[in-house]
Amino acid sequence: MERIPVIEIFGPTIQGEGMVIGQKTMFVRTAGCDYRCRWCDSSFTWDGSAKHEVEWLTPEQIWQQLKQLGDDRFGHVTISGGNPALLKGLSALVTHLKEKGVRIGLETQGSVWHDSFDDIDDLTISPKPPSSNMETNFATLDMIMDRLATHRGRVSLKVVVFNDQDFSYATYVHQRYPSVPFYVQVGNDHIHEADDVTLRLNLLQKLEWLVEQVIQSKHMNDVCVLPQLHTLLWGNRRGV
Ligand SMILES: C[S@@+](CC[C@H](N)C(=O)[O-])C[C@H]1O[C@@H](n2cnc3c(N)ncnc32)[C@H](O)[C@@H]1O
Numbered sequence: 001m002e003r004i005p006v007i008e009i010f011g012p013t014i015q016g017e018g019m020v021i022g023q024k025t026m027f028v029r030t031a032g033c034d035y036r037c038r039w040c041d042s043s044f045t046w047d048g049s050a051k052h053e054v055e056w057l058t059p060e061q062i063w064q065q066l067k068q069l070g071d072d073r074f075g076h077v078t079i080s081g082g083n084p085a086l087l088k089g090l091s092a093l094v095t096h097l098k099e100k101g102v103r104i105g106l107e108t109q110g111s112v113w114h115d116s117f118d119d120i121d122d123l124t125i126s127p128k129p130p131s132s133n134m135e136t137n138f139a140t141l142d143m144i145m146d147r148l149a150t151h152r153g154r155v156s157l158k159v160v161v162f163n164d165q166d167f168s169y170a171t172y173v174h175q176r177y178p179s180v181p182f183y184v185q186v187g188n189d190h191i192h193e194a195d196d197v198t199l200r201l202n203l204l205q206k207l208e209w210l211v212e213q214v215i216q217s218k219h220m221n222d223v224c225v226l227p228q229l230h231t232l233l234w235g236n237r238r239g240v
């Protein structure tokens with residue numbers, strides 16, 4: 001049976017980001033990423049610092065852990081990472097979860113296509129702005145968004161914004177794919193802050209700034225602005 005590298009499984013919690021914000025869900029976080037975003041809040045998935053926590057699990061083993069944690073208190077599972085789209089074994093996991101009757105969300109940056117995207121109920125594509133130090137391959141992103149044009153589930157684009165340059169990038173991405181529901185998300189540049197009160201204050205100031213940018217932009221009349229709700233609630237903790 002196909003195994004995939006899993007770094008953490010947690011929940012039930014709520015989806016703290018993007019188009020299904022607030023949705024009760026479990027999380028399966030896979031290891032490994034093709035990007036190295038400067039501000040990645042999940043860098044332990046790729047920087048080696050948690051490599052001893054990686055377990056290569058079969059879909060059934062993942063399901064057993066989900067059941068152990070969530071029992072009958074969940075009906076939705078979000079797969080994130082790292083970049084889950086890198087994993088050949090993702091298809092088997094998605095098929096298994098569907099057989100169990102749960103709805104599936106997936107978070108990826110849109111750098112590679114995976115056939116299992118077709119079977120995801122809530123698919124978030126999150127291209128990375130200049131502050132990440134990553135460069136978007138728009139030929140690849142075009143191909144992905146093209147294939148998703150006939151997707152049966154919910155698809156959205158979500159760009160994290162830290163500064164003016166990122167906001168310009170977000171505007172560009174929205175204009176390039178105008179028919180795709182578009183979200184801008186507050187960037188957390190205090191990912192090591194341990195004091196939740198300090199962090200909240202900082203994030204709310206950033207949110208206010210981002211809302212103002214959207215209000216003032218004639219190109220952003222049909223976008224949603226969101227914070228990371230889980231960070232506002234629970235700070236920089238892992239597994240929430
Ligand atoms: C950790 S990533 C994993 C999935 C995939 N690699 C991606 O980037 O979309 C999940 C989401 O967290 C966002 N994210 C990562 N670091 C962040 C930060 N410091 N502030 C706000 N959002 C962040 C990413 O942009 C992405 O939308």
Ligand SMILES: Nc1nc2[nH]cc(C(=O)O)c2c(=O)[nH]1
Nearest residue numbers: 014015016017080107230240
């Ligand atoms: N509650 C909660 N919501 C999230 N949405 C996206 C997350 C991620 O790290 O991919 C995430 C996460 O780590 N926790």
Ligand code: SF4
Nearest residue numbers: 033035036037040082
């Ligand atoms: S693409 Fe996602 S997981 Fe990878 S480094 Fe960037 S934010 Fe982190």
Ligand SMILES: [Mg+2]
Nearest residue numbers: 041042080228
């Ligand atoms: Mg996160």
